[in-house]
Amino acid sequence: MTALPTPDADTFVIEPEGLSALVEALCHEGYRVVGPSVRDGAIVLGEIASANELPCGWTARHEAAAYRVERRDDDAVFGWAVGPHSWKQELMPSRVRLWRASSAESVEEEPPPGRPLALFGVRSCDLHAIAIQDRVFLEGRYVERDYALRRTGAFVVAVDCGEPGGTCFCASLGTGPRADAGFDLALTELVSTEHRFVVRVGSDTGREIARLLPVRAATDADLEAALAVTDEAAGRMGRRLEAGGLRDLLAGNLEHPRFAEVAERCLTCGNCTLVCPTCFCTSVEDVNDLADGSAERWRSWDSCFSTEYSYIHGGSVRRSPRARYRQWLTHKFGTWHDQFGTSGCVGCGRCITWCPVGIDVTEELAAIRAGDGEVDHAHAR
Amino acid sequence: MSAVATCPKLAVWKFSSCDGCQLSLLDCEDELLAIAEEIEIAYFPEATSGEIEGPYDVSLVEGSVTTAHDVGRIQEVRAQSALLVTIGACATAGGIQALRNFVDVGEWIPLVYASPEYVSTLETSTPIADHVPVDLELRGCPISKAQLVDTVSALLHGRRPRLATTSVCTECKARGTPCVMVAHGTPCLGPVTQAGCGAICPAYARGCYGCFGPMESPNVAALARQWRELGAGDDVMLRALRTFNANAPAFREASYDHE
Ligand code: SF4
Ligand code: SF4
Ligand code: SF4
Numbered sequence: 253m254t255a256l257p258t259p260d261a262d263t264f265v266i267e268p269e270g271l272s273a274l275v276e277a278l279c280h281e282g283y284r285v286v287g288p289s290v291r292d293g294a295i296v297l298g299e300i301a302s303a304n305e306l307p308c309g310w311t312a313r314h315e316a317a318a319y320r321v322e323r324r325d326d327d328a329v330f331g332w333a334v335g336p337h338s339w340k341q342e343l344m345p346s347r348v349r350l351w352r353a354s355s356a357e358s359v360e361e362e363p364p365p366g367r368p369l370a371l372f373g374v375r376s377c378d379l380h381a382i383a384i385q386d387r388v389f390l391e392g393r394y395v396e397r398d399y400a401l402r403r404t405g406a407f408v409v410a411v412d413c414g415e416p417g418g419t420c421f422c423a424s425l426g427t428g429p430r431a432d433a434g435f436d437l438a439l440t441e442l443v444s445t446e447h448r449f450v451v452r453v454g455s456d457t458g459r460e461i462a463r464l465l466p467v468r469a470a471t472d473a474d475l476e477a478a479l480a481v482t483d484e485a486a487g488r489m490g491r492r493l494e495a496g497g498l499r500d501l502l503a504g505n506l507e508h509p510r511f512a513e514v515a516e517r518c519l520t521c522g523n524c525t526l527v528c529p530t531c532f533c534t535s536v537e538d539v540n541d542l543a544d545g546s547a548e549r550w551r552s553w554d555s556c557f558s559t560e561y562s563y564i565h566g567g568s569v570r571r572s573p574r575a576r577y578r579q580w581l582t583h584k585f586g587t588w589h590d591q592f593g594t595s596g597c598v599g600c601g602r603c604i605t606w607c608p609v610g611i612d613v614t615e616e617l618a619a620i621r622a623g624d625g626e627v628d629h630a631h632a633r
Numbered sequence: 634m635s636a637v638a639t640c641p642k643l644a645v646w647k648f649s650s651c652d653g654c655q656l657s658l659l660d661c662e663d664e665l666l667a668i669a670e671e672i673e674i675a676y677f678p679e680a681t682s683g684e685i686e687g688p689y690d691v692s693l694v695e696g697s698v699t700t701a702h703d704v705g706r707i708q709e710v711r712a713q714s715a716l717l718v719t720i721g722a723c724a725t726a727g728g729i730q731a732l733r734n735f736v737d738v739g740e741w742i743p744l745v746y747a748s749p750e751y752v753s754t755l756e757t758s759t760p761i762a763d764h765v766p767v768d769l770e771l772r773g774c775p776i777s778k779a780q781l782v783d784t785v786s787a788l789l790h791g792r793r794p795r796l797a798t799t800s801v802c803t804e805c806k807a808r809g810t811p812c813v814m815v816a817h818g819t820p821c822l823g824p825v826t827q828a829g830c831g832a833i834c835p836a837y838a839r840g841c842y843g844c845f846g847p848m849e850s851p852n853v854a855a856l857a858r859q860w861r862e863l864g865a866g867d868d869v870m871l872r873a874l875r876t877f878n879a880n881a882p883a884f885r886e887a888s889y890d891h892e
Contacts, residue, residue, distance in 0.1 A: 292838065294811035317859065319816050336811045346807035517858075520850045521824035522799060526806035537795055542786045543667035553807060558799045559849055573850060608802070608814045608824050609859045 262453045264467040265474050271329065271449060272303035274409070274437075277464040278370040283407055286342050287372030288335070290321055295335040297342070300372065307332065314417035314490065314601060316610030328443045330373060333417030334600050338529035339371050339378055343385065343402050347552040350398065350536070354546045362398070370407040374435065376428030377420075377600040379410055381529035383434055387592050388532055398551070407457060410435035414481040418490035419601030421614060425495050427598040430482035437462065440478035450478040491601060491614045494621065498595070501621055502586035506578065507632035510619045515574035517609055522555035524603035524611070525580060530596050533561060556580050574631065581616060641690035641789065644676035646710050648696025648703050649730055649758060653775040654721035655679045655695050664782045671789055687713030691788055697723040697758045699730060704755075704764060711765035716788065719761045720781070722774035722877040726846050729774075731758040731880035735888075758880065769794065772845040774877035777829050797828040798849040801841050804832035813840055820865040822873055825851035825883070846878035853887035867891040 266274070278285045279301060287300045290307045300306070311324045311332045324331050353359040374382070386403065389396035413420075413429035422428030431438040436458030440450040450470055453459050525531040535554040540547045554561045556579045559568035570576045588596030597613070604612045645655055659665070659680055675685035692714035698704055711717055719725050727734065733741070734757045742749045761767055771780055780796065787794035797803065801823035805812060813819040813835045821840035823832065827848040834841050847853075857870050871891040874884045 292811045293816045296809065296811060298809075317815055318818070319811075321816075336816070337809060341809060346809075517852075517855050519800070519824040519852045519855055520848075521802040523802050523806060523812065523824075526803065538792060539783065539795070540786060540790050540792060541667075542664060542671065542782070542789070553803070555799070555803065558797075558803075560798060573852065606812055606815055608812060608821070609855055 261469060263470045263475065264451055264462070265470050266449050266451055266465055266467050268303075268327075268329075268447055268449075270465050270467060271306075271439075273465050274461070275300065275303045275306075275372065277461055278372070278407060278409075280464075281461065282367055283370035284365075284367040285370045285372050286339075293321055294319065295321060295332055297335075297337040297339070303329075306373075311415060312417065314419045314605045316419065316604050316612050317607055318610070319605050326443050327447060328415075328441060330411045330413075330439070330441045331415045331443070333413060333415060333420050334375055334378060334602060336527060336602070336606055338527065338600070338602065339374060339382060340385070340529050340531075342369055342371065343382065343406070344389075344396075344399055344532065344534070344553075347550060348398055350549045350551055352546060352548040354544070364401045368405040368407065369402060370409065372409045373411045374408055374431075375411060375413055375600075376431045377422045377598040378529055379408070379431055379434040380422075380427040380598040381600065382408075384530045384592065384594060384596065384598070385532060387594075407461070408435045408437075408454075410438040410454075412438065412440040412478070412482050413485050414441060416485050416489050417601055417605070419604040419612075420489050420599065421491040421493050421601060422599035423486040423489045424491075424493040425595060425597065425599040429485040440481050442474070442477050442481065444477075448474070450474050491599075491604065491612070493599065493614045493617060495595070498585045498617065499587075499589045501617075501624065502582045505620050505624060505626075506582070507627045508620050508623060509626055509628035510616060510623065511574045511578045512628050512631055514577050514611060514616055515572065517611055518573050518577050519609060520557045520573045520576055521608060522557040523606050523608060525555040525557060526553060527602040527606045528584075528597075529600060529602070530584075530598065531555070535561065556583070577611075581613065584613070585617065641672050642675040642685065642688075643672045643691045643693070643785075644687070644689040644710075644714070645674075645679065645693045646676070646695065647679070648694065648707065648724065648761070649699040650696030650721065650723040650728065652679060652695070654724075654771075654773075655693075657720075657775050657778050657781055658693070661778050661782055668782075668785055672785075689714050691716045691718060691785075694719050694724050694761050695721055697727045697730060697760060698764055699755055699758045700753060701755065707761060707764050716768045717761075717765065718769040718771060718784065718788075719767050720771045720776050722772065722844065722846060723758075724761045725770045725772050725881075726878045726884075727758040727760050727880035729877050729879070732875060733758055734880050734885075735875065760880070769796070771796070772827055772829055774844040777831070779831075780829055799828050800824050800848045801826045801828050801830065801832050801835070801845070804828045804830070805835050808832060808836065810836045813838055814859070814863070818863050820860045820863050820869065820873070822856075824848075825853050825856050842876060843873060843884070844877055846881045847883035851883045851887075853883060854890070857887070857891065 389399040410431035435454040584596040822843040823841035827845040874888040
């Protein structure tokens with residue numbers, strides 16, 4: 253293998269050593285590289301310094317309310333579907349300081365993060381989730397400064413999915429399993445014969461980084477094998493969702509009896525919204541120092557499952573668990589279309605896996621569709 | 634809530650309790666110096682022998698009401714305090730000693746004490762709010778130092794204290810702890826327990842013990858069904874609900890389903 257002097261080709265192949273070289277190159281170029289590793293019994297995201305930290309030879313089993321990491325019988329690095337973390341924790345961290353003030357005259361905005369981010373191993377569903385958050389935070393009337401600072405200049409290494417999880421349904425929504433846009437480099441891992449990665453270039457920055465890697469030209473066989481990975485994965489989704497017409501279906505079924513049934517099971521714990529890679533609700537709070545009188549403003553994750561979040565003069569507008577679950581489901585799959593022009597769901601399955609009682613959006617939506625038009629007279633006004 | 638006076642007077646009171654929550658105040662070493670500068674610690678027997686007469690701007694009350702004497706004393710404390718803040722599971726829910734509420738105290742006393750005739754106690758252990766109006770509650774067994782410092786600071790500056798009423802799960806997610814129920818199959822009280830501790834136990838791969846008492850809308854029945862799926866039956870759930878916050882209404886009522 254030799255480094256391509258000018259990798260004009262938009263597609264090429266790297267070996268496992270090339271993957272190590274990619275992590276090194278990104279670190280060397282000054283990126284804070286965030287990628288997957290096995291920790292606390294899960295495949296989670298965090299800063300990595302070398303490809304040795306990647307979950308080589310690991311996979312995970314997903315079901316509603318159940319997740320287990322397991323060894324694979326090969327050395328696949330990406331042979332698993334998205335875990336409990338999402339890139340949201342990097343792009344809109346759970347708690348960030350927005351500004352500090354030592355007096356009314358001196359308000360200092362939080363300085364930009366030191367190093368640009370490199371997101372290493374972003375799945376197609378999550379590329380779509382990032383695109384949705386971009387729309388919310390960057391493309392509306394107001395730009396979210398903190399998000400913009402983290403997002404701008406972030407390098408994205410996407411990975412096609414060959415091992416969909418038991419709760420995945422991106423294929424139903426057209427958001428995966430193959431990365432189609434929004435990356436600098438995209439990898440398809442091939443493990444069956446020779447362990448290798450077919451790499452697609454998605455941007456000029458991606459091409460610059462690719463120049464630093466030991467690569468070889470992709471053959472037709474490589475390209476065919478790469479396409480087969482995602483074609484085959486699309487047929488093995490753990491869940492499916494009939495996505496057509498959901499907006500109107502939900503708008504017409506706000507008093508559906510299913511909402512009272514799901515509220516019996518729902519813990520209103522908020523896990524679904526916090527693991528969801530598109531959920532963006534936050535609250536803002538001020539803190540002050542006891543001694544010197546300085547003050548700070550912090551932004552932290554919040555959720556439509558908290559009563560405080562919907563507290564307006566006179567009380568919370570969504571007191572019952574039924575109202576809170578309905579808000580989550582109808583916003584994500586219905587009114588999001590009105591607000592942002594797409595579905596708010598990308599089919600990653602996290603809310604199903606990580607709901608402690610296994611409430612499943614695909615099952616809830618199917619039940620509402622099956623009983624389209626039913627009215628819960630006990631709750632309807 | 635309006636800001637309290639400049640150099641406000643703070644009193645710390647103890648009812649039936651282990652002193653652990655008061656010690657949390659002493660444990661705030663760095664912050665304590667700043668607190669001591671801004672407020673006058675008027676009554677705090679655990680920390681100082683001096684005593685300044687009331688009325689007090691803020692009273693922190695630890696412990697539950699378990700004797701006839703307590704019943705009268707809490708009225709006096711309330712009468713002398715502009716703001717009354719209860720601290721800890723004893724003061725906010727009755728504490729571990731509220732386990733007596735589920736049994737006949739008269740039968741138990743001779744089993745525990747050699748000279749039962751010296752014991753004068755009520756049948757129940759009850760939270761302060763059952764006796765007098767309470768302005769703010771700091772939950773926990775023990776309370777969180779961070780919440781205590783933030784609350785004192787908020788009261789001094791007329792700012793709203795930050796006291797979440799959501800689940801412990803929100804803190805697991807904020808710190809990135811993979812859920813122990815989902816990833817390990819470990820029963821956890823986090824979904825029905827109020828945030829505030831910082832989700833310490835799940836970060837050490839343990840289920841939440843419920844130290845902060847019920848969250849704002851606890852669905853214990855739904856959680857119990859899931860615990861059963863994980864192999865934790867009625868006996869385990871009963872023991873989990875009947876600990877430090879056994880007498881908190883949501884935990885108490887749910888616990889009867891598992892007797
Ligand atoms: S709603 Fe659920 S499946 Fe859809 S993007 Fe959010 S977490 Fe993923
Ligand atoms: S749907 Fe599940 S994760 Fe979401 S609030 Fe309800 S119980 Fe929690
Ligand atoms: S470990 Fe417990 S507190 Fe944390 S998310 Fe899971 S159920 Fe909630």
